[in-house]
Amino acid sequence: MMRTPARTRTRGILGPTVVSLVLLTAAIVGAFVHRPATPETSSFSDDLLGGEHATSEADGELPDSVSVFDDRYPGVANLDPDLLKALREAATDAARDGVEFNVNSGWRSPEYQRRLLREAVAKYGSEAEASRWVATPDTSPHVSGNAVDIGRSDATAWLSEHGARYGLCQIYRNEPWHYELRPEAIEWGCPAMYADPTHDPRMQR
Numbered sequence: 001m002m003r004t005p006a007r008t009r010t011r012g013i014l015g016p017t018v019v020s021l022v023l024l025t026a027a028i029v030g031a032f033v034h035r036p037a038t039p040e041t042s043s044f045s046d047d048l049l050g051g052e053h054a055t056s057e058a059d060g061e062l063p064d065s066v067s068v069f070d071d072r073y074p075g076v077a078n079l080d081p082d083l084l085k086a087l088r089e090a091a092t093d094a095a096r097d098g099v100e101f102n103v104n105s106g107w108r109s110p111e112y113q114r115r116l117l118r119e120a121v122a123k124y125g126s127e128a129e130a131s132r133w134v135a136t137p138d139t140s141p142h143v144s145g146n147a148v149d150i151g152r153s154d155a156t157a158w159l160s161e162h163g164a165r166y167g168l169c170q171i172y173r174n175e176p177w178h179y180e181l182r183p184e185a186i187e188w189g190c191p192a193m194y195a196d197p198t199h200d201p202r203m204q205r
């Protein structure tokens with residue numbers, strides 16, 4: 001009984017405070033929403049670079065030191081089965097030489113590839129330079145699960161010497177970590193490398 005007036009008083013005090021907070025919040029949000037849009041720095045189509053959203057392990061992102069045997073990660077598990085089989089055979093033999101393969105990047109979702117391309121354009125300052133390092137979602141062999149970036153340097157050195165025996169070939173001279181499966185290499189050796197991805201006919205789409 002004694003508390004009724006107190007509650008009334010409390011409502012009387014809180015009411016204007018809540019209204020003020022709502023107005024303040026609206027003002028803050030408005031300040032951000034109405035900031036001018038950042039100017040377009042790229043002529044890649046919106047379809048190619050747009051649709052930015054967070055990517056995760058489900059898109060193929062990998063933590064450090066993931067092995068070729070670690071099926072927990074879609075970046076490994078979604079690789080082409082023949083490529084994965086060759087990698088695991090090679091890794092098993094390399095382990096006898098004390099060399100461990102890490103997968104720095106394997107399969108990537110188109111969204112993840114798009115993010116990497118955006119970052120490369122920002123890093124290298126132009127699309128032309130970025131395209132020497134990062135393919136589009138339409139052309140990247142990572143998106144189709146047919147390429148893997150291997151670390152560390154002792155692993156890529158081992159692959160450079162023994163990879164052809166497993167059909168594992170370095171494709172680009174400027175990317176000693178990037179390997180793809182070339183089954184004919186087992187008999188004939190790896191094909192000549194492209195200087196960089198811009199020389200690869202698969203990238204001319």
Ligand SMILES: [Zn+2]
Pocket residue numbers: 142147148149175177178179
């Ligand atoms: Zn690669």
